[in-house]
Amino acid sequence: MSNAPAEALPTEEVDLSYANKVIDKYLTLPGNLMPVLQGIQDEYGFVPKPAIDLVAERLNVYPSQIYGVLTFYAQFHLKPRGRFIIRVCVGTACHVQGAERIVETFFEKLGIGHAETSPDLRYTFEKVACLGACGMAPLAMVNDDTFGKMTVQKVGEIITEYNQRPLK
Amino acid sequence: MGAQAEIKILICQGTGGISAGARKVESEFRKVLDEKGIQAVVGKRCDVINTGCRGLCANDVLVDIVDPELGRVTYDFVQPEEVAQIIDEHIVKRSPIEKRKAKPYYNTFVDSQMRIVMSGCGQIDPESLQAYLEEDGFKAIEKCVKEMKPADVIDEVKKSGLRGRGGGGFPTGMKWSFCAASQGKQKYLICNADEGDPGAFMDRSVLEGDPYCIIEGMMIAAYAIGCTKGYVYVRAEYPLAIDRLQKALDVCYQKNYLGHNIQGWGFDFDLIIKKGAGAFVCGEETALMASIEGERGMPRPRPPFPAVKGLWAKPTNINNVETFANVRHIINKGADWYGSLGTDTTKGTKIFAVTGKVKHTGLVEVPAGMTVRSVIYDVCGGIANNRKFKAVQAGGPSGGCIPSEVLDTPVDYDSLIKAGAMMGSGGLVVMDETTCMVDVARFFLTFTRDESCGKCVPCRIGLKVMLDILERITEGRGQAGDIETLLEMGSTIKKASLCGLGQTAPNPILSTIRYFRHEYEAHINDKRCPSNCCKELLLWQVVEDKCVKCGACFKACPSDAIVWEKGQIAYLDKEKCTKCKSCYDACRFMAIE
Ligand SMILES: Cc1cc2nc3c(=O)[nH]c(=O)nc-3n(C[C@H](O)[C@H](O)[C@H](O)COP(=O)(O)O)c2cc1C
Ligand code: SF4
Ligand code: SF4
Ligand code: SF4
Ligand code: FES
Numbered sequence A: 001m002s003n004a005p006a007e008a009l010p011t012e013e014v015d016l017s018y019a020n021k022v023i024d025k026y027l028t029l030p031g032n033l034m035p036v037l038q039g040i041q042d043e044y045g046f047v048p049k050p051a052i053d054l055v056a057e058r059l060n061v062y063p064s065q066i067y068g069v070l071t072f073y074a075q076f077h078l079k080p081r082g083r084f085i086i087r088v089c090v091g092t093a094c095h096v097q098g099a100e101r102i103v104e105t106f107f108e109k110l111g112i113g114h115a116e117t118s119p120d121l122r123y124t125f126e127k128v129a130c131l132g133a134c135g136m137a138p139l140a141m142v143n144d145d146t147f148g149k150m151t152v153q154k155v156g157e158i159i160t161e162y163n164q165r166p167l168k
Numbered sequence B: 001m002g003a004q005a006e007i008k009i010l011i012c013q014g015t016g017g018i019s020a021g022a023r024k025v026e027s028e029f030r031k032v033l034d035e036k037g038i039q040a041v042v043g044k045r046c047d048v049i050n051t052g053c054r055g056l057c058a059n060d061v062l063v064d065i066v067d068p069e070l071g072r073v074t075y076d077f078v079q080p081e082e083v084a085q086i087i088d089e090h091i092v093k094r095s096p097i098e099k100r101k102a103k104p105y106y107n108t109f110v111d112s113q114m115r116i117v118m119s120g121c122g123q124i125d126p127e128s129l130q131a132y133l134e135e136d137g138f139k140a141i142e143k144c145v146k147e148m149k150p151a152d153v154i155d156e157v158k159k160s161g162l163r164g165r166g167g168g169g170f171p172t173g174m175k176w177s178f179c180a181a182s183q184g185k186q187k188y189l190i191c192n193a194d195e196g197d198p199g200a201f202m203d204r205s206v207l208e209g210d211p212y213c214i215i216e217g218m219m220i221a222a223y224a225i226g227c228t229k230g231y232v233y234v235r236a237e238y239p240l241a242i243d244r245l246q247k248a249l250d251v252c253y254q255k256n257y258l259g260h261n262i263q264g265w266g267f268d269f270d271l272i273i274k275k276g277a278g279a280f281v282c283g284e285e286t287a288l289m290a291s292i293e294g295e296r297g298m299p300r301p302r303p304p305f306p307a308v309k310g311l312w313a314k315p316t317n318i319n320n321v322e323t324f325a326n327v328r329h330i331i332n333k334g335a336d337w338y339g340s341l342g343t344d345t346t347k348g349t350k351i352f353a354v355t356g357k358v359k360h361t362g363l364v365e366v367p368a369g370m371t372v373r374s375v376i377y378d379v380c381g382g383i384a385n386n387r388k389f390k391a392v393q394a395g396g397p398s399g400g401c402i403p404s405e406v407l408d409t410p411v412d413y414d415s416l417i418k419a420g421a422m423m424g425s426g427g428l429v430v431m432d433e434t435t436c437m438v439d440v441a442r443f444f445l446t447f448t449r450d451e452s453c454g455k456c457v458p459c460r461i462g463l464k465v466m467l468d469i470l471e472r473i474t475e476g477r478g479q480a481g482d483i484e485t486l487l488e489m490g491s492t493i494k495k496a497s498l499c500g501l502g503q504t505a506p507n508p509i510l511s512t513i514r515y516f517r518h519e520y521e522a523h524i525n526d527k528r529c530p531s532n533c534c535k536e537l538l539l540w541q542v543v544e545d546k547c548v549k550c551g552a553c554f555k556a557c558p559s560d561a562i563v564w565e566k567g568q569i570a571y572l573d574k575e576k577c578t579k580c581k582s583c584y585d586a587c588r589f590m591a592i593e
Helices: A017-026 A033-044 A049-059 A063-072 A092-096 A099-110 A152-164 B015-019 B022-036 B038-042 B080-092 B104-111 B129-134 B139-147 B150-160 B172-181 B202-209 B211-225 B239-254 B285-292 B321-333 B335-339 B372-379 B413-418 B437-451 B457-474 B482-496 B500-504 B507-525 B552-556 B582-586
Strands: A084-089 A123-128 A140-142 A145-147 B007-012 B046-051 B063-067 B071-075 B188-193 B229-234 B270-275 B316-320 B349-356 B362-367 B389-394 B400-403 B427-432
Touching: A017 A033, A017 A049, A033 A049, A033 A063, A033 B270, A049 A063, A084 A099, A092 A099, A092 B349, A092 B427, A092 B437, A099 A123, A099 A152, A140 A152, A145 B015, B007 B015, B007 B022, B015 B022, B022 B038, B022 B046, B022 B080, B038 B046, B038 B080, B063 B080, B071 B080, B104 B372, B129 B211, B129 B239, B139 B211, B139 B321, B150 B172, B150 B211, B150 B321, B150 B335, B172 B211, B172 B316, B188 B202, B188 B211, B188 B285, B188 B321, B202 B211, B202 B239, B202 B321, B202 B349, B211 B229, B211 B239, B211 B316, B211 B321, B229 B239, B229 B285, B239 B270, B285 B316, B316 B321, B321 B335, B349 B372, B362 B372, B372 B389, B372 B427, B389 B437, B389 B507, B400 B507, B437 B457, B437 B507, B457 B482, B457 B500, B457 B507, B482 B500, B482 B507, B552 B582
Parallel strands: A084 A123, B007 B046, B188 B229, B188 B316, B229 B270, B349 B427
Antiparallel strands: A084 A140, A140 A145, B007 B063, B063 B071, B349 B362, B389 B400, B389 B427
């Protein structure tokens, strides 16, 4: 279960035309709430509050039900996320190979904890339960790039590398 | 020259392969083959084929070159820079590069398995319908609709003895017959590809490596049950699996292997993908159906069983990926053939994801009944780094630990349960003397506590209380009576929980207490972690008479906290040390504690 807190949400303007398009696509599909929310998250990187209101209205469901779904599943986010999403696998194989140490080193070097985003929106850090590539444990991912056989030293190298990347 | 390629270059492109750089290796192959105009040079067609995972991701990128005369040669750890040389010597000069070949253990790894479910994985292009058809693809469903009545199909599957591979091991044919017997025009078929079990990745590999075989397995089930609509529920953490499966679905629709009146056989079947959203409990079948309906994925009490009242309140049958992947082989080769494999109560093969402190981590498919020892030592090469075996955790968060005394347990449903573990989805996590069993129990409990949906009190509160106790113990604050409390609460939670998550969550604790009670006692009574794993209990020093002066710790330390020079015993500076444990893992002589 996600432990994303439902605290103050950013209120900036959101262009809802993308959200509308996603809703159009799934409007007639039974059980469309999840695919709609997944589609919206794909577009915006998180699920913005105005989009939730829009979904509630157009799919005719209570906002509370939508929040229920959003907070139940680990993959939904109610706040903007970093440019680089760092995921460290803490599945069994990775745990046995020392994943905890990798996680702690990231915490220390980035100054953020699990499910947190750095104030400059460069990084979001997440522990995840199994990325399904246990043969290369311990495993870290930055966006879609996988780093197998992680060590504490590699953590430093990864951060140095991504610190140099432009923030879009 | 025939249309068939005469030389095949198979490049492993499962998730493991791709993260090791398979796409770069592939484009390098294509580029060099083009530059050389290879067909003119060797007078043969030469095809680059991207395959799924072949199970040994730790050695990726794996490249097989299959040549009618030279046979099959495997290269491992292939880098793009080496491609030109491989093409030049192997394909042009026709002399395979001996010293680049995968070492003999690779053949041992492959030859000691029996690949039925994974027969296509790593061998064929998962995106090519043609490749699947050449492997007798869709022959089984054709046989079903043309020669068999639905009841015959169910009988055949019953006779084969196939049991569900999703963990519970329920007889598949029987499950199908329940749903077939249910009244109602609209029925649903679901493939459970949630694979939430940390440490298992066989469903992913089959989806990535041979998606058509899942589609065919589902078609057969749909025909047998009398259902026309199916879902594949895949976890969203598996983008490549989703992508490959979606491509296969699209092709099947184009070529009328799905949809209305398939191939003119008078049989309809529609299949779509539903993406999960990251909740382990959604693997439980009633929760999964709630999730497809767009709700929070919370289990509900049974009965009513899904076969009677499932998705959208209609009769529904749900099976695991690996279960469906077995079906076409049973139809093609017959129930008797299938029944001849495995043990009395567990037929066929089982795929295991062997990970942890083992030499060759990977996916292995073996006949049910092989011993755990054989899987670890014969197939996967034994324990890494010359360390001592301690235990193997089987069955994920629902399972338990098997110590060396019972290593000769055969891998089948019933024997594993007798040993205090479980087949589960087939994760085998190997642990050596550096793994602390109390910590392992704490790890699994952290997982199940996080993933509990919170519906029932024993699971929601009970697991939290047990976890608190375990945390205390690993931090050196254990108390007399803790073990008894854990045992008692464990058995209560098992009895009082609604779904399989709560019913099995205490297993890792119960089995580690059963076999490793002394480790719990050492933590509680002596404030000592015998495996030097629990941080708070570590002394952070070099044991001088164990140190062989190798310097591995010095190289591993990121904080310059190790003082070492060639020929000197290492010294650990506690002031500078950040307790990251890199040195401990690096030292092969257990000289740091
Ligand atoms: C908490 C929990 C998680 C589960 N996760 C999975 C899973 O990821 N994949 C799966 O196939 N079965 C999972 N199962 C088992 C399914 O509920 C179900 O028994 C299975 O999919 C049936 O398929 P089979 O008969 O082919 O084994 C899980 C069960 C529980 C209680
Ligand atoms: S046992 Fe746990 S996961 Fe299952 S329904 Fe109860 S609270 Fe939810
Ligand atoms: S625990 Fe980490 S920081 Fe401390 S000495 Fe070992 S490697 Fe260095
Ligand atoms: S790695 Fe172990 S044996 Fe080698 S120098 Fe360090 S403490 Fe000594
Ligand atoms: S992806 Fe290459 S062996 Fe798994």
